[in-house]
Amino acid sequence: MIPDTVFDKIDEESLPEKLILLRGNAIISVMVTQTDFRVRYSETDGQRRAHHSHYPVWFEMGRADFCRQAGFDYKNLEDTGFYLVVARLECQYKAPLEYDDLVRIETRLVSLSRKLMTFEYRVINISQKEALAGEGKTVLVCIDRQGRPASLPSDVTGRLQDCITPSGGKLHASIPGG
Amino acid sequence: MIPDTVFDKIDEESLPEKLILLRGNAIISVMVTQTDFRVRYSETDGQRRAHHSHYPVWFEMGRADFCRQAGFDYKNLEDTGFYLVVARLECQYKAPLEYDDLVRIETRLVSLSRKLMTFEYRVINISQKEALAGEGKTVLVCIDRQGRPASLPSDVTGRLQDCITPSGGKLHASIPGG
Amino acid sequence: MIPDTVFDKIDEESLPEKLILLRGNAIISVMVTQTDFRVRYSETDGQRRAHHSHYPVWFEMGRADFCRQAGFDYKNLEDTGFYLVVARLECQYKAPLEYDDLVRIETRLVSLSRKLMTFEYRVINISQKEALAGEGKTVLVCIDRQGRPASLPSDVTGRLQDCITPSGGKLHASIPGG
């Protein structure tokens, strides 16, 4: 709950989408990426809803877009011999998603160290008045080609450092147009 | 490592598999089900490991076997108009699983109310000296055909009541033959 | 091989995308829809390529877009009690698709009767100089809520009738901008 905050979207298209968060007198820059897609028929189950196992897949799509917008391609990271693996996953399911619903994953990076990064996600059902369909969190670890823990390359942490958003479940609940 | 406990498997095949846990002087009956399968090629990803989004699918298979062993078929539950939906999922990934690895999901029910049930899972890599590959937890909610929260049928809760195991991450770490 | 054909794209945005095919002196209207997406990490396998089982999923996405552009939503069809099921699937794999590759599915309807429809697909790797990554074909049957064969509603066949393209594997190989 951050009742006294004001969001304002910076509009320069060539830069990562960022938000300005005023918390008391402090100005905090917030980067949230949006990944939109439709629920595939193959993703529904016998209850005519998206099966819960697809949310982690969607989170991963959100992460890929976040990294791309932060200035590095996850694919390139793998080409240089570093991999990110999910060490921990949490997901809350709030409302069902049906076939063909237009879904938006909002992704932000809430913490970063040399070996760990934590992302948070919100699943928005655009087709249902932008209802919150779920929330999630993943902790990722960097490993090398042999599967040993490794430090993230410094150019990657450098780019990501500016994109961290302090955690808080409802932070971007009221992004205008979001 | 649970040095001061003794497990003993009850061997009657027609009954749910149960374990006896001595904790201090108390005797606790423990039902843990085992679901074995091999990692499918389609479940691996570019890192040559099982993609993390399959663990929730395997947990669900574990739940199905648990319910079957507890005496009711999830399929029949749906036929009577009740559905279980995952409201919350947690998963920790401990070690990678590769193609064709023989995997065991150990499933137990750790809490039950009229509208909620919580399962815990352990993912064991039989092919790799029974290494612990992951752990998970899901909270399930009962809903009716209209998607409204509903109470579980009493015959279902009746059957499950006897199958609850008090929580505790390492409880069945040393099940003989497990 | 249709060496003596000329394609020309009709540009009115509000209409389904159509192409004009001159075959000898005959003018044939051709509707081809395009569905673009990136290969998900979860769709790759241990060979670092998209697993072949995802192509049918992508064909289905192509079909959904085709129907939408032809003027009816598959979701609405199900709401009225009719379902389309795949009776036959064929797929040829021509070149690998890697993680994050931008892929285009080109979809067209090659035949239609009251109970059957046949779609053909081309899988284009936009990220690799628009290389042809695969081709496919599905035959779909209409069934009712009880799973019995049924005739497609006449408004659906009416809309689709105008969207049929005579078969021919390389027909839209040279769509300008396609």
Next chain:
Amino acid sequence: MIPDTVFDKIDEESLPEKLILLRGNAIISVMVTQTDFRVRYSETDGQRRAHHSHYPVWFEMGRADFCRQAGFDYKNLEDTGFYLVVARLECQYKAPLEYDDLVRIETRLVSLSRKLMTFEYRVINISQKEALAGEGKTVLVCIDRQGRPASLPSDVTGRLQDCITPSGGKLHASIPGG
């Protein structure tokens, strides 16, 4: 229905399961492997049936078991730098499969050359009186680490050579106990 043939199962457990087919006076040795599993909830779709895109996944499981029974592990093949990729897939869907149905994939190798192998599959719904739920066919190509076409290692073709079954859709329709 193959009225004038007689099948007889060879029973030595350490050998691949083989069948003897008498066709006229000729004795043909037939190897068919069986892979059993239950339809996962996550494999169903909004029609409450297994989504058609899972059949290719099941065929792959059948192939893995076939190779294992023929005396080589597909995983080991990859470790030596050779990969099998699906070049062509065909599938006919005959009857729906529902959640929890016990399914059997029958797999056989119908042709083999140094660079290509063709498998055929039957999908049997054990839970529904062994009804035929589908049939399929895949052509596989051998490639090396660089993705170039390669010849299969001779020890692999040697082992598989004995396991080829002449094609014919209904060949093992009446395998006793099958």
